[in-house]
Amino acid sequence: MKFKVMGVSAGRKDSNCDILLKEALLACQEQGAEVTMINLKDYDLLDCTGCTSCTMGMSMGKHTGCALDSKDDKKKIMDVLLDQDAVIFSAPTYALMPSSLFLKFMHRNLAYETAFLTKIGAIQPRDRIGALIAVGGSTRSWQSMALECMQAATFSNSFKIIDMFMATMVPAPAQVLLHEEKLARAREIGENIMKSLKTAPAERKWLGEPEAGWCPNCHSNCLCLGEKQWRGLQYPIECAVCGAGGDLVKTDDGKWKFVIAANGLERDRTSEEGRGVHCDEIADTQGGFFMDPQARATVAERSEKYKAIKFRGI
């Protein structure tokens, strides 16, 4: 059976994201994959309304779907996307992070949490992998959260990210065509996707640059000071993307290195077990609120004051 590989672009039509994605997908097609590609600009996509009916349904073991399912194209895309072995996402960097179109599309993934859909039999179990391409007009400095936000947005669908590429210094439409090395790196993304698909799921590893990023777990470049988490867990330093916890250690050659603690992957957001702890947190904080009539009555009463305040709008 052919592997199914899909490309999702959020860039300008026929511009840098599309071109790099096509280069990666060509490599997959040449190795026998069945390839699909979409550009999100061709679809009607609404913002998540924050109604939380999906998560409330999940905490009761019920599949409510998304309240917007019949109102736009998200479900149509997800029916295909969740039936893939691999997905390559390609997004332009706007204001240091992926564009709002990419984020709008991905934030709706909560209603398609694969751990839940698989558990209730709505979709077949699958070991999905993914790769990311971020494109920007500047250097890494001005794309500082691009790949990190893209990876964070893939968690709900359990895509194991096996490679990432940041294409820098290509502000003009299709300008990447002047850079053979960037096209070659995009092609390598496709080759790595195929290499990973041909490897047994339990053996699949990171295939990007071995030393990429600060975090040895998810290869992000974003670390932050740890603060007390739900139920008290605290690390000196955390990866802002996967949540790995540990500390900075000086190596023999005088460089700093992020070393993950023995219990540092307890809440690893790239794993379904790690995200499960967050689901327990939501059940406790949000679920706990809805189950507490006294708390709900207090909020309803105190809300009246703020509802009555009407500042002039524009």
Ligand SMILES: Cc1cc2nc3c(=O)[nH]c(=O)nc-3n(C[C@H](O)[C@H](O)[C@H](O)COP(=O)(O)O)c2cc1C
């Ligand atoms: C609103 C806006 C904000 C942008 N912000 C950044 C930025 O913060 N960093 C960067 O490197 N490039 C930035 N760019 C440049 C785009 O990332 C660049 O043009 C890229 O090639 C777009 O990809 P595309 O050609 O596939 O659409 C910005 C472009 C726009 C339109």
